Amino acid sequence: MSHRKTLLAASIVAGLCLSGSVYAADNAPAAQPGSAATTQDTAQPGADKSKAKELGTVTVVGIRDSEAESLNLKKAADTHIEVITAEDIGKLPAKNVADTLQRLPGINISSSSANEGGFDENDRVSLRGTNPSMTQTLVNGHTVGTGDWFVLNQVQTVGRSVSYSLLPAETVSEVVVHKTSEAKLQEGGSAGTVDIITRKPLEFAKPITMQGSIGGVYSDLPGDVKPQFNGLFNWKNSDSTFGVMAQAFYEKRSLQRDGQEIVGGYNKIGATDPIAVAHPDLAGVYYPNLIGQTLFTQTRTRKGGTIDIEWKPLDNLTLNLNSFYSDLKADNYNRNYMLWSSKFVPSGVGLQPGYTVSGNMLKNATFAPPGAAGICDATTTPATTCANTPYGVYDMISRPGASSSTSYTTLDAEWRANDHLTFTGQLGTTQGKGNSDQQDVLELGYGAGGGASWNMNGTGKPTNWSVGGDNSTPSGILPSAGWIFGDQDIHVKDKENFGQVDGEWAFDSSPIYLSTLDFGLRYSDHTRENKTDIGQGPTGDWQNLANYPTNWSNYPSSFNSDLGVNGPGPVWYYSPGSLAAFDARFANRDPVTRFNWQNVYKVNEKDTAAYLQANFTGDRWSGNVGLRYVYTKEAITYNSPQATPYTTVGPITGSAFGDYYSNTYNHSYDKVLPSANLRFSLTDDVIARFAASQTMTRPDYSALAGSYSLDDLTHTGTGGNPQLKALTSTNFDAALEWYFAPRGLVSAAVYNMALSNYVNFGNQNMVFKDQQASKAAGHDVLATYQVSVPTNVDGNVKGVELNYIQPIADNWGVQVNYTYAQGRADNGQPLQGTSKHTYNASAYFENELFNARLSYTYRSSFFDGVSRSDTYYQAGVGNLAFSAGYNVTSWMSLRFDAMNLNNPKYRYYTVNPAYGNQLNSYYVNGRQYYLTANFKY
Numbered sequence: 001m002s003h004r005k006t007l008l009a010a011s012i013v014a015g016l017c018l019s020g021s022v023y024a025a026d027n028a029p030a031a032q033p034g035s036a037a038t039t040q041d042t043a044q045p046g047a048d049k050s051k052a053k054e055l056g057t058v059t060v061v062g063i064r065d066s067e068a069e070s071l072n073l074k075k076a077a078d079t080h081i082e083v084i085t086a087e088d089i090g091k092l093p094a095k096n097v098a099d100t101l102q103r104l105p106g107i108n109i110s111s112s113s114a115n116e117g118g119f120d121e122n123d124r125v126s127l128r129g130t131n132p133s134m135t136q137t138l139v140n141g142h143t144v145g146t147g148d149w150f151v152l153n154q155v156q157t158v159g160r161s162v163s164y165s166l167l168p169a170e171t172v173s174e175v176v177v178h179k180t181s182e183a184k185l186q187e188g189g190s191a192g193t194v195d196i197i198t199r200k201p202l203e204f205a206k207p208i209t210m211q212g213s214i215g216g217v218y219s220d221l222p223g224d225v226k227p228q229f230n231g232l233f234n235w236k237n238s239d240s241t242f243g244v245m246a247q248a249f250y251e252k253r254s255l256q257r258d259g260q261e262i263v264g265g266y267n268k269i270g271a272t273d274p275i276a277v278a279h280p281d282l283a284g285v286y287y288p289n290l291i292g293q294t295l296f297t298q299t300r301t302r303k304g305g306t307i308d309i310e311w312k313p314l315d316n317l318t319l320n321l322n323s324f325y326s327d328l329k330a331d332n333y334n335r336n337y338m339l340w341s342s343k344f345v346p347s348g349v350g351l352q353p354g355y356t357v358s359g360n361m362l363k364n365a366t367f368a369p370p371g372a373a374g375i376c377d378a379t380t381t382p383a384t385t386c387a388n389t390p391y392g393v394y395d396m397i398s399r400p401g402a403s404s405s406t407s408y409t410t411l412d413a414e415w416r417a418n419d420h421l422t423f424t425g426q427l428g429t430t431q432g433k434g435n436s437d438q439q440d441v442l443e444l445g446y447g448a449g450g451g452a453s454w455n456m457n458g459t460g461k462p463t464n465w466s467v468g469g470d471n472s473t474p475s476g477i478l479p480s481a482g483w484i485f486g487d488q489d490i491h492v493k494d495k496e497n498f499g500q501v502d503g504e505w506a507f508d509s510s511p512i513y514l515s516t517l518d519f520g521l522r523y524s525d526h527t528r529e530n531k532t533d534i535g536q537g538p539t540g541d542w543q544n545l546a547n548y549p550t551n552w553s554n555y556p557s558s559f560n561s562d563l564g565v566n567g568p569g570p571v572w573y574y575s576p577g578s579l580a581a582f583d584a585r586f587a588n589r590d591p592v593t594r595f596n597w598q599n600v601y602k603v604n605e606k607d608t609a610a611y612l613q614a615n616f617t618g619d620r621w622s623g624n625v626g627l628r629y630v631y632t633k634e635a636i637t638y639n640s641p642q643a644t645p646y647t648t649v650g651p652i653t654g655s656a657f658g659d660y661y662s663n664t665y666n667h668s669y670d671k672v673l674p675s676a677n678l679r680f681s682l683t684d685d686v687i688a689r690f691a692a693s694q695t696m697t698r699p700d701y702s703a704l705a706g707s708y709s710l711d712d713l714t715h716t717g718t719g720g721n722p723q724l725k726a727l728t729s730t731n732f733d734a735a736l737e738w739y740f741a742p743r744g745l746v747s748a749a750v751y752n753m754a755l756s757n758y759v760n761f762g763n764q765n766m767v768f769k770d771q772q773a774s775k776a777a778g779h780d781v782l783a784t785y786q787v788s789v790p791t792n793v794d795g796n797v798k799g800v801e802l803n804y805i806q807p808i809a810d811n812w813g814v815q816v817n818y819t820y821a822q823g824r825a826d827n828g829q830p831l832q833g834t835s836k837h838t839y840n841a842s843a844y845f846e847n848e849l850f851n852a853r854l855s856y857t858y859r860s861s862f863f864d865g866v867s868r869s870d871t872y873y874q875a876g877v878g879n880l881a882f883s884a885g886y887n888v889t890s891w892m893s894l895r896f897d898a899m900n901l902n903n904p905k906y907r908y909y910t911v912n913p914a915y916g917n918q919l920n921s922y923y924v925n926g927r928q929y930y931l932t933a934n935f936k937y
Helices: 062-076 086-091 097-101 151-155 274-278 559-563 576-586 701-705 771-777
Strands: 037-041 056-059 081-085 107-110 124-127 135-139 172-178 192-198 208-219 224-236 242-268 286-314 317-329 332-340 356-358 361-367 392-399 403-416 421-436 440-446 452-455 464-467 477-483 490-506 514-530 601-617 621-640 647-652 660-681 686-697 709-711 716-718 727-741 744-769 782-808 812-825 837-846 850-859 862-867 870-874 877-887 892-899 905-912 916-924 928-936
Touching (some): 062 081, 062 837, 097 107, 097 124, 097 172, 151 421, 208 242, 242 559, 286 916, 621 701
Parallel strands (some): 135 192, 286 361, 716 782
Antiparallel strands (some): 037 056, 081 172, 107 124, 208 224, 224 242, 242 916, 286 317, 286 332, 317 403, 332 392, 356 361, 361 452, 392 440, 403 421, 421 490, 440 477, 490 514, 514 601, 621 660, 660 686, 686 727, 709 716, 744 782, 812 837, 837 850
């Protein structure tokens, strides 16, 4: 049985402080820097049970021990993995798990998952230059239902990736990133799997452990301080056969994002437009549709906790009941004060000499006040008086009740039937929710006859612009232009019930070096659905200015300077309370006539999987081969404006959004997913790895049952495709690792993923009701829209990962890694999420009293999605973070974290062959500073 033992120490136990205090376990020798102190023989989460049954519980003390422990786990594994221990999470500048993962080679993060733009908290994780939906996120080996607070994520861009904003770093024991697959690993991650391991009661060294932290966070743009709290209590009996752990967290912070958005993209000047008749050089030239100064404010309150009960009724039987809940309240208010150039540019009224055309784009232009002639749109002549036609449009959108949550409850059992046979089982349920209870909205026209100008600065800086009139008060608003809109009464559920049983047979000896045989079954029933959506509209005397609020506030005086733009200011706005009162009187929220059928959907998947995996061990090598069989039965329910072959009910009448048909598409498919991994010790410190596998990811929920998001101005939109096939990736991976010191590593890896049935986008022409034209005409007006729908294509991702970790003397260390990724679909389209270059650099210092770490991470530009049939990218962005800690006493420490120290600029740009690369949006979030006091007993 000697081949089943290992020097691999298990991870992170014995009363770690929630924010990473340094200490040694009671009744154990104090560990020295770079060492680990063994305290008992108990297998720990995250250890490879096929390789070892008798593992040592360790007490990891500090950054250096944590780094050494992570490398020990990585070195001993048969597959290519990355590991982060809880001490890493505690002492890296990190506030959720994604913050920490981004500093590993081959991993990218993003701060948004729909078109809501970049925020200051990392939210999604992707592996090796792929879409976040291709990364499977597990907690303790099982899936976790996820919710999203932003309305587009709830009904239009609904992916399979997990929102890491719901997963605070303090709840985690370790994180294992699987870059190569094996048969016993749950399917779903074509690019890889992230498994988050939480603490268990019997892992703690003392009978009673109490830990806590209290502090505050200061965000420099909103300029206020909000509280942060975490607390943990653990008890276990004297013989370590029964234990209970309870943990709670409450974290609140303010967020302000200053931005500029080019809403509606870029419009083309027609050859017959009056402006082109007067200026022939402008025929076919493009110009920005809506240029807006966007102020977004939000209060995020994350609260929840976990309870874990662990019991060993017999020496060979362990039971564990674990329940987790996290809720994020995310009330927010978005204001967008926009220049509505498409209202006056086609007429050409007031265009001044000196305009500039560059790359088929009207880069800068000035329109003087037209005087008595008024402002005219494309349907009028310059001589027509249209004094009430707006130069600008202003959207104020308050979302009280926006929230998301995730929860799970699992019952795990491990039974060692005899020396050779072990069974583990898991039953559980998980549910995520996303809510948009209400949107209080007012859209206003303003600035009639005031003149306007803009000057574009490319994709690197915001566009400078102006609009005539007083921008600091509501005096310029027009009663004849505007709207009340906004989807609400949305309650998305993402629920899964699952059960799994696994077995392992261990061989005493085998002529073919077969050490263990793994086998198992898993079944899950997963549903993602939204049953209601009320798309409010205006009613009553809503355009009477006498009914409008009389009090207002203004954008922060530093808004334009924070953004680095010359724009209107200080812009006025109504308070959320004033909007709520106004919409309560004048918003039509009738559940029948305002039922928005486009955003109602349901996807149900029943998945069955079985696997068989053989694990081999030789003199200097080990590895595994296996097969995983997956069967998926799918039922997709969605609505359409026209009958389809899958229509079950319709037409359903009575909605202001037009008649609709209910459709259900049922189908099933199966996959056999082979995998093989080989680990070879060239020397005691040099490891070579090789892996080949097939993996799969099911299409995003919105791709299968996506709503139709339409733009009435440009007659473009997006939709879904229920006939999409599951993505299959054929993967090859090779790595060479040199562990030259207990905390030192030099490694290189190459990988290739051949993607079959990758989900990309294509355009289709479809007929819909034009809401704005219908409003103006007083009857239904149908129009043809160019709709981007997801389609299956093939593609490829390949890349190189380089990693260097260097201890320096007794107290210092550095880590640098670089990833190159190249991805392309066979139709020439880019692959979503592929940054060609990603690199990270960090340095730390630690002694017995003080520790500090400085980290910088950068990813180059990547394709981020489709916006109104145009592809748009996020530009390259880097992030600087710092953390420091001081041990005041043996039971108290202080900690300081600084996030986004370089105040990163999130830039998104549109790529179109007709007019080149143009700015789509530009955001700044400011910096955040955390000060925390940590306590332990």
